Amino acid sequence: MKKLDRNQMAARVARDIPEGSYVNLGIGLPTLVAEHLPKGREVVLHSENGVLGIGPRPAPGEEDEDLINAGKEPVTLLPGGAYFHHADSFAMIRGRHLDFAILGAFQVSVSGDLANWHTGGDAIPAVGGAMDLAVGAKKVLVMMEHLTKKGESKIVERCTYPLTGARCVNRVYTDLAVIDVKPDGLHVVDMVEGLSFEELQRLTGVPLKKLASAA
Amino acid sequence: MINKFFESAEAALADVSDGATVMIGGFGNAGMPALLIDALIAQGARELTIVNNNAGNGETGLAALMKAKRVRKILCSFPRQNDSWHFDALYRAGEIELELVPQGTLAERIRAAGAGIGAFYTPTAFGTLLAKDKETRRIGNRDYVLEYPIHADYALIKADRADRWGNLVYRKTARNFAPIMAAAARCSVVQVRETVDLGAIDPEAIVTPGIFVKRIVRAAASLRRAA
Numbered sequence: 001m002k003k004l005d006r007n008q009m010a011a012r013v014a015r016d017i018p019e020g021s022y023v024n025l026g027i028g029l030p031t032l033v034a035e036h037l038p039k040g041r042e043v044v045l046h047s048e049n050g051v052l053g054i055g056p057r058p059a060p061g062e063e064d065e066d067l068i069n070a071g072k073e074p075v076t077l078l079p080g081g082a083y084f085h086h087a088d089s090f091a092m093i094r095g096r097h098l099d100f101a102i103l104g105a106f107q108v109s110v111s112g113d114l115a116n117w118h119t120g121g122d123a124i125p126a127v128g129g130a131m132d133l134a135v136g137a138k139k140v141l142v143m144m145e146h147l148t149k150k151g152e153s154k155i156v157e158r159c160t161y162p163l164t165g166a167r168c169v170n171r172v173y174t175d176l177a178v179i180d181v182k183p184d185g186l187h188v189v190d191m192v193e194g195l196s197f198e199e200l201q202r203l204t205g206v207p208l209k210k211l212a213s214a215a
Numbered sequence: 216m217i218n219k220f221f222e223s224a225e226a227a228l229a230d231v232s233d234g235a236t237v238m239i240g241g242f243g244n245a246g247m248p249a250l251l252i253d254a255l256i257a258q259g260a261r262e263l264t265i266v267n268n269n270a271g272n273g274e275t276g277l278a279a280l281m282k283a284k285r286v287r288k289i290l291c292s293f294p295r296q297n298d299s300w301h302f303d304a305l306y307r308a309g310e311i312e313l314e315l316v317p318q319g320t321l322a323e324r325i326r327a328a329g330a331g332i333g334a335f336y337t338p339t340a341f342g343t344l345l346a347k348d349k350e351t352r353r354i355g356n357r358d359y360v361l362e363y364p365i366h367a368d369y370a371l372i373k374a375d376r377a378d379r380w381g382n383l384v385y386r387k388t389a390r391n392f393a394p395i396m397a398a399a400a401r402c403s404v405v406q407v408r409e410t411v412d413l414g415a416i417d418p419e420a421i422v423t424p425g426i427f428v429k430r431i432v433r434a435a436a437s438l439r440r441a442a
Contacts, residue, residue, distance in 0.1 A: 047388075048318060048319075049242045049245070049388050049391050050242075050388050050390055050391050051387075051388050064387065065244055065245060066245050066246070066386045066387040066388060066389040067245075067387040067388055068242070068243065068245050068388055072242075072243040072244075072245075077387075083385070083387055083388060083390055084390070085322075085390050085391065085392065085393070085394040085395055085422075086242075086268075086318075086321075086322035086325075086391050086392050086395060087322045087323060087325070087326040087394075087395050089319075089322070090318065090319030090322050090323065093319055094319055094337065094338065094339060118344070123295075124294060124295040124303060124306055124307075125294075125295070125315050126292070126293040126294055126295040126296075126315070127292055127293065127315060127316075127317050127318070127345065128292050128293040128317075128318050129292070129317070129318040129319060130317075131317040131319075131320075131339045131340045131343060131345065132317055132318060132319030132320070132339045135338040135339050135341070136319075136338070136339070162343065162344045163342060163343045163344075164343065165341075165342070165343070166341070166342040166343075
């Protein structure tokens with residue numbers, strides 16, 4: 001079995017984003033998805049800080065301090081892009097105008113609860129737009145490693161970290177599998193080469209259903 | 216004749232009193248009104264309640280205001296960053312109060328204040344720690360959390376161009392919170408790159424109409440800080 005690396009995970013997610021989609025990419029791993037969207041497929045990228053139509057990273061020396069994404073990284077604007085203020089930006093999010101929010105996570109539960117903002121304890125909390133994206137996007141896709149560094153499944157019966165949103169995740173992309181969250185449970189959509197359903201089930205711990213089409 | 220131009224940031228902020236609630240525009244450094252924040256530090260008002268998306272970056276702007284111990288409380292969505300050490304130290308020492316607000320709820324609470332809305336229900340944060348002890352209501356088949364507006368005494372914001380009536384246009388993502396903060400504060404103070412004659416800004420392209428703006432200060436281009 002060969003786990004997907006970060007770029008392979010991003011490419012796998014990018015495959016599922018259709019032409020014409022409005023998409024918000026979370027900070028970190030999800031941001032990589034932009035680099036794997038096929039050339040010529042028009043997907044409009046949104047960022048919470050007030051921009052639609054984000055283009056590629058600027059060339060070194062071409063950065064503009066007034067043109068950044070929600071991760072505060074310099075970006076560019078495509079022809080057709082637009083700027084707007086924060087209340088409009090979150091109206092787009094909360095008002096169900098975004099087709100996809102692609103978010104990182106610490107944990108996802110069998111019922112689609114998402115934990116991705118706070119590790120609890122005495123950590124200084126910071127939430128940003130995560131809770132708005134979790135409840136607002138038409139589809140919430142999560143990208144994360146399947147297992148923690150200790151080898152525990154990040155797909156869990158109940159989240160032990162504080163929730164970002166309840167029953168909000170539609171699909172999880174990990175370095176081992178793609179799994180849909182449905183009312184009747186978790187459905188495996190596909191798995192990395194060389195991984196058996198039984199092995200994935202053993203690693204994940206919570207009950208999985210095997211789709212007839214899954215390899 | 217209406218003239219909202221002020222000679223200096225010092226003059227525009229002279230009447231800020233201790234205990235005031237001050238909204239500060241900007242998302243990170245984009246739209247951060249550095250000239251006005253420096254003037255607020257020099258002015259000396261204490262025990263401020265600050266509303267911003269973050270809690271300061273590095274050593275300048277809002278971070279410097281906090282380092283000077285002028286901030287009693289901050290309302291923000293994302294305080295902890297790799298360069299928020301001044302906030303982190305104050306928070307750990309119990310010297311600053313934090314009201315953590317989801318970013319969209321922060322924006323809408325600010326918008327609601329400027330729009331005369333008494334409160335609103337939002338689906339954001341339902342069932343999470345950030346909705347603890349808040350009123351909730353099921354409307355249709357969704358659960359919502361009741362949130363109240365955030366009013367302010369002052370809004371310190373940055374725009375690109377202004378005319379003497381206070382009509383504003385912004386530059387790229389530096390717009391972020393500025394238009395809604397301008398409307399939410401009793402006195403909005405704007406730092407601009409350029410002042411222009413009435414009529415020079417296309418009326419179809421004015422982002423913040425002058426009714427929301429009280430005072431304008433022109434910042435020399437050399438004062439624009441690198442990211």
